[in-house]
Amino acid sequence: MFVLDYFPTMSIYIKQSKRCLGFQLLAIVFLMIMDETEAVDAGNFKRCDQSAFCQRQRNFKPEISPYVTNIDSLRKIDNSHFALDITNTQNNKAFVLDLFALEDSTLRLKINEAQPIAERYEVPNTIEDVKAQNMIAVPNLKNGSIVFHLGDNTNIQAVISCSPFRLDIYDEKEPVFSVNSRNLMHIEHLRQKPVPKPHEEKTKPEEPENPDEEQAEQGENEEEDKQEEQEPQEEEKEESDPDDQPGMWEETFKTHTDSKPRGPESIGLDTSFVNFAHVYGIPEHADKMALKSTVGSEPYRLYNLDVFEYELDSRAALYGSIPFMIGHNSKRTVGLLWLNAAETWVDVDSTEDNKGVLGTLFGYFAGEEAVPEVNVHWMSESGVIDVYFMLGRNPADVMRQYTKLTGTSYMPPMWATTYHQSRWNYKDEQDVKTVDAGFDEHDIPYDCLWLDIEHTDGKRYFTWDTLKFPDPVQMQNALAAKGRKMVTIIDPHIKVDTNYHIYREAQNKGYFIKNKDGSEFKGWCWPGDSAYLDLTLPEVRDWWASQFVPEVYKGSTLNLFTWNDMNEPSVFNGPEITMHKDIIHGAGWEHRHVHNLYGILLQMSTVKGQLARSQGNERPFVLSRAFYIGTQKYGAIWTGDNTAEWGHLAASVPMLLSIGLCGIAHSGADVGGFFKNPDPEMLSRWYQAAAYQPFFRAHAHIDTSRREPWLYDDKYRDIIRAAIRERYELLPYWYTLFFQAHKSGEPPMRPLWYEFPADVSTFDKDDSHMVGTALLVQPVSKPNTQVTSVYLPGATGWFDVKTYQYYPSPNTVSISTPLDKIAVLQRGGTIVPRKMRVRRCSALMTHDPYTLFVAVSPQGTAVGQLYMDDGHTFGFQNLKYNYKNLLFQNNVLISKSANPDASWDSDAWLERVVFMGVSRPTKIEMTVDGQVHPLEFSYESTTRVLTVRKPGVKMQKDWSIAIQ
Structure with missing residues (x-):
């Protein structure tokens, strides 16, 4: 019955290969049983109160932190690295704190168990090699603190208070970050599973002489037995580990039970942004750009999931997870990276009454009545505490510091920055030819045509349906002759079929993820029964990359590029439509430790394959749905299965701004919405907005009506054509911005406060955005809009790019935005x-x-x-x-x-x-x-x-x- 738990809109999965009849029948039966809903059922995904570790971390609220640092244990590892011992005084568990000084005003804090009974998971190969800088430590035995000074920026100081442990970071004597000031640091140490005490053996009572007495005595004995059964349990509870709480060793969500052989290993830490009222980041969520307070409500969740028709104004997890947060005020910008690949929940407290001691003291000595503070509680299911603090000071500095750590954006080929045409699915070679010709006939430029899952032989990736696509090489060459490219979808799930060369070879090599009993893990996805490659192993990634050369990928050419979808990974019959947490990867880690890495590992491997097929000469292009820290090094992403609704059009702006602030320069949203049918006005407005977003692709569900621009009345066709042509006119500017992102990490699409950091009125603004330093864009996201009110920051004025009308600034102006125009102004x-x-x-x-x-x-x-x-x-x-x-x-x-x-x-x-x-x-x-x-x-x-x-x-x- 687990299918019933996870398919409220099963119709989107019915479009399986005709060869997969069993799966289709199952879907059809399900729809006969249940009413189809219009959007995602939030009940199919966990809330914090349904996650045992999130509950435990949220409920951990000691008056005084039990973690104490031994000042006498301070030791210098090298000129940039010091270590200290920490003890949890509640259970005497020992930990080691490492503090590192990195170049460019960056600090790293790491805390791990001193002698764990097993290794704790640490995220590999994500952080770039970053140079260290000198750091000086000055202990103060009188007040039990240690002051650390950075060599390249003496204005920055880090102060560790020892009892209880606390870390405060200052810039020019002003507090910026505070760690464990809320006493929420909590590391669940690895432990042996408690063994229940055996019950004492009961002696058989003597038989009574009187039968009536026997019956009465039997009742008394039953009562005594019940009491005896309860009493040992109560004793056992009293004598067991006081930290042994429900869900530590096993928990169930709906019909899926998650065994936890390693037991509890979650980590929690509070970090405060002192003197900040606004923080941003931690995508992906269909929410506002400025993060909201979660006090009394759900935390933000970072756990890559396949969520179709996702709800807006939600902190629920979506396809990508980047645990990076930016704090910004009118004086400085700072960044914080929580390096963890496991499921993570994030509480944000930005309420006015949340002032901490550090901010209060600073406000007192600075003569300020109130110093704002945003407190952030990070909670991850496993791993170690590993936090990077970037001290800015301006937005460009933080992006440089962050992308030094995680990598700058890949340099996309020019064609990847243009307009792309896609849908699920262009049916056959004749359909491809007709669509391609339609663009030429109607004088609409485009650079790339996309094929979804129906182009394959029964959802077997790296293959073609030879009836629909008998000559794919000729089809690609025909597009290439016009200067165009093609993209095909290649997902990570592999159809279980010993006649399928990809499955057969991977199985023979032992490259699939295993169940906890060592058998091959299988789940449902588009082909039906599917196996999943263990991409945590380098040899598997190398093997996957080897599949992209034309000699292996039959029917491919150097003009064919790749779309990695469903790589959260999506498992239709798994818990929360993803993989079971207790299945095993090759290095012995459970999936719970590596979950958010899976998508980037697939994209990384695909990029390596594209590089190999051209001997490293041609730039690759790989679109991924799932993403993580560093995805920007490999390719583009998009915001997933959105809906043809005005709200989703509006939401694309804050979602893409948040993604850009976390390093991913090349991102976009499906133009027109993936689900449902946009009316012509909405579709026109969507094209106008997307023409000024980094990744520009139209895409739609297989059940939607065809949307090629010339299928609409001339009025709408002309508006769509004009929007696309505007993108092509601006390609020199976009291409320059992508080069700058490649060099310095600055996002092409950025919030207004990025360019006008002292203008407080821009800090919450996410209905407009900048393209680079020069263009301000405010899309129209409501029907029947003829005039748009636009806030123009700065003091240098703005020019309408179409009328050349000049507007002084700062100012709020009304700009005419009839159907054929949105507000675009040059600074x-x-x-x-x-x-x-x-x-x-x-x-x-x-x-x-x-x-x-x-x-x-x-x-x-x-x-x-x-x-x-x-x-x-x-x-x-x-x-x-x-x-x-x-x-x-x-x-x-x-x-x-x-x-x-x-x-x-x-x-x-x-x-x-x-x-x-x-x-x-x-x-x-x-x-x-x-x-x-x-x-x-x-x-x-x-x-x-x-x-x-x-x-x-x-x-x-x-x-x-x-x-x-």
Whole structure:
């Protein structure tokens, strides 16, 4: 009956291969029994009160922390690493604290059992090699504290109070972080399972002479037996481990029982962001960007799950888990990384009455009445305490510090940053050909066509349905001849079929995850009965990567790329539609220890396969649904199975902002919504919003109506086409932003406060966003909207990118947003490169000319950058690129190479420069290679727009344009 527990909307799973009749019949029978619901049933996923370790951690509230540090145990491991002993005074369990100083104002705190009876799990291969910095420790025996000073930033101090243990971190003598100030640190030590005491053997009573007495005595004996049965249990309870609580060794959710052979091993820690009222991060949740207080309600949950038609305004777990949090106020930005791959719950207390001692004392001495504080309680099912503190101070600093630890974004090929067309499913080769031709016929650009699970031979990945796709190589080559690519889906579940080469070979090699009894784990997914690769093993990842070469993946070409779906992992008949926690991976760890890593391990392996097939020459592209710390190094993600509703359109902005703040530069949401059918107005508005989001793909459920843009009335088709063309015009700007993300970790899509960190009114704002430093975008997410109220921060003013109307700032303005327009404004003082000759795909635009849009600030200045390379190889790693710094000041526009040693030969030239906010000139001259020549121009006095035509210089050169 476990199916009944986990399939309230089973209809989405009915579309199985016709070869999988048993699974379809089961689904159909289920629908006959149960009414189909419209959205996810939250009861199919755990609440904190249904998770034993979450309950225990939340209920741990001592008046004084039992964890005490021995100041005399302080020892210097090396110049950047000190260690201390910690004892839990309640049970005398010993722990070791390690404090590390890392470069770029970063600290690491690690606490583990001193001598555990078994090794505790630590997340491997996630953190990059980061240089250390010197740290000095100064003990103070009088007050029982130790002060640590960082070598590269003497303004930063870490102070450990010993009894009870507490860590406070200061910057310029102001408190920033406080650890265990709420006394919630709680490490469940590993232990032997308690053995119940055997009952004493009962003696048989003598038989009475009188039968009546026998019956009476029998009743008395029964009562005595009941009392004897109860009494030993009570004694046993009194003598057992006081920490032995329900759910420590086994717990059941619905019909699934989770055995816990290692027993309880959860960890909890409170960390306070002192003098902060706003924190962000810990995706993925369909919620606001600024994290809400969870006092008296559900915590945020981080546990990768397959949640279809997910609810909005929810802290429930979704497809990805990144335990990284950012604190921001008008003075500084800081970051905190909780390194753990197990199920994690996060309580956030941002209520006004939650002030801690540290903040209160600081407020007193600083003469401030109230110092805000956000207290965060981290609770993970297993692992060790491993926390990284990034001291900022501005948003760009934190992103640099965080991506030094976790890796910067991969550099996507140009085509991956464009518009992609997908649905479940394009039916056959003729369907692919018709859709491709439709884009050309209606003059709508696109770069990539996607195929979902129905393209395979019975959901056997790396295969093709030969009736529907008899010549996949020719199909891909036909797209490639136009400059386009194709993506096919390859999921981690492997159909159990000894005639299927992938299953047969993996089984022979012993590469599948095992049940706790050592047998092969099997669960249900799209093919029906499925096995799951043990991707925690390097040899399995290498084997998976070897499957992508065309010699093995028959019917593939170098123009075929990959979509890794269902990699949470999704197991239809498993607990919470995922894998059982007590199944075993090859290194002996249970799945509970590695769960949130599974998706990134699949994506990592797929990327390795794509690199190998081109001998490392071509940049890979792999889309993943599940994600974790460091996913940005491997590819893109999307927000999963959203719904064609206005609320989901609006929710895409805060969801993607949160993901970007956690390092993932390339992310998006299914345009139009995966489930249900959007009306034409909603679909048009969705295209307009998504054109300004990093990953731009339309995708839809198999039961939805077809949505190709030309299937709508001309009015809507033209609006959708215009939105897509806007994306293609902006590709030079987007590509530059992705290069900057690759270098520094800064997200292309970012919240307003990222660019205007001192503007308090932006801290809660997530209905608008920045694209890079220059563009402010406020999508329309409500029907029948003709006017949009837009807040414009900063002091340099803004220009409407379509009308060139100027708006002073800071200001809130009403902008006309009829159906064919959303609010997009360019910030005064910025330069945005575009290509105005839009072709059918980006490959045909590589050498096309550029137009620079220069929005001049009231001070008469503007800055920008332009990055250029071949768009698809790794030549940029060998200085085959051009990166130009653009500067306008003193009425001169200058383009100068940021790296003179880098060079990429291109025929692309400068076709036009549009200046906004300037006076009418009398003469304009260009200087290049020491030669000066005049330029033609026109001027529009009502908008103060100057257009300089055909400078004609190659963009790779250094040059200047002077306005007189």
